[in-house]
Amino acid sequence: MENSKMGEMIEKILTVLRARGDVRSSADFSREWLGREESYVRSxxxxxxxxxxxxxxxxxxxxxxxxxxxxxxxxxxxKKHGMELQQLAQECIQTLILEARR
Structure with missing residues (x-):
C-alpha cells in the first residue's frame, strides 16, 4: 500500500481490529469493514x-x-471497545478531511 495518510489509516484500523479479535485476516477486513473483495488490502x-x-x-x-x-x-x-471503535471512526473522518484539503 502506498505510504499515504489514507493507507496508513487503513493499516492502523486493520492492526487494531486484528488485535481486538474483530477480524482474523486482511481478507476478512477487506470484506467486512471495507465492503470490498477479500483481496483488496493485499492488492x-x-x-x-x-x-x-x-x-x-x-x-x-x-x-x-x-x-x-x-x-x-x-x-x-x-462499552470501552465501542468507544474505541468510535474513536477510530473519527480518525478516519479526520484523515478524509485532511486528504480532501490537499
Missing amino acids: LRAKARPASAQVLATCASRLLERGDALSGSQYGSV
Missing part, C-alpha cells in the same frame, strides 16, 4: 496503491455503526 499492498476515499468512508461508517451499538452496553469492557 493495495502488492501494487503500492493508496486506499480510496470511498473505502475509508465505508470503513468509518461501519466503525461508527458497530461502535454506537457496543458503546450502549451495560458492560464496561464492551
Whole structure:
C-alpha cells in the first residue's frame, strides 16, 4: 500500500481490529469493514496503491455503526471497545478531511 495518510489509516484500523479479535485476516477486513473483495488490502499492498476515499468512508461508517451499538452496553469492557471503535471512526473522518484539503 502506498505510504499515504489514507493507507496508513487503513493499516492502523486493520492492526487494531486484528488485535481486538474483530477480524482474523486482511481478507476478512477487506470484506467486512471495507465492503470490498477479500483481496483488496493485499492488492493495495502488492501494487503500492493508496486506499480510496470511498473505502475509508465505508470503513468509518461501519466503525461508527458497530461502535454506537457496543458503546450502549451495560458492560464496561464492551462499552470501552465501542468507544474505541468510535474513536477510530473519527480518525478516519479526520484523515478524509485532511486528504480532501490537499
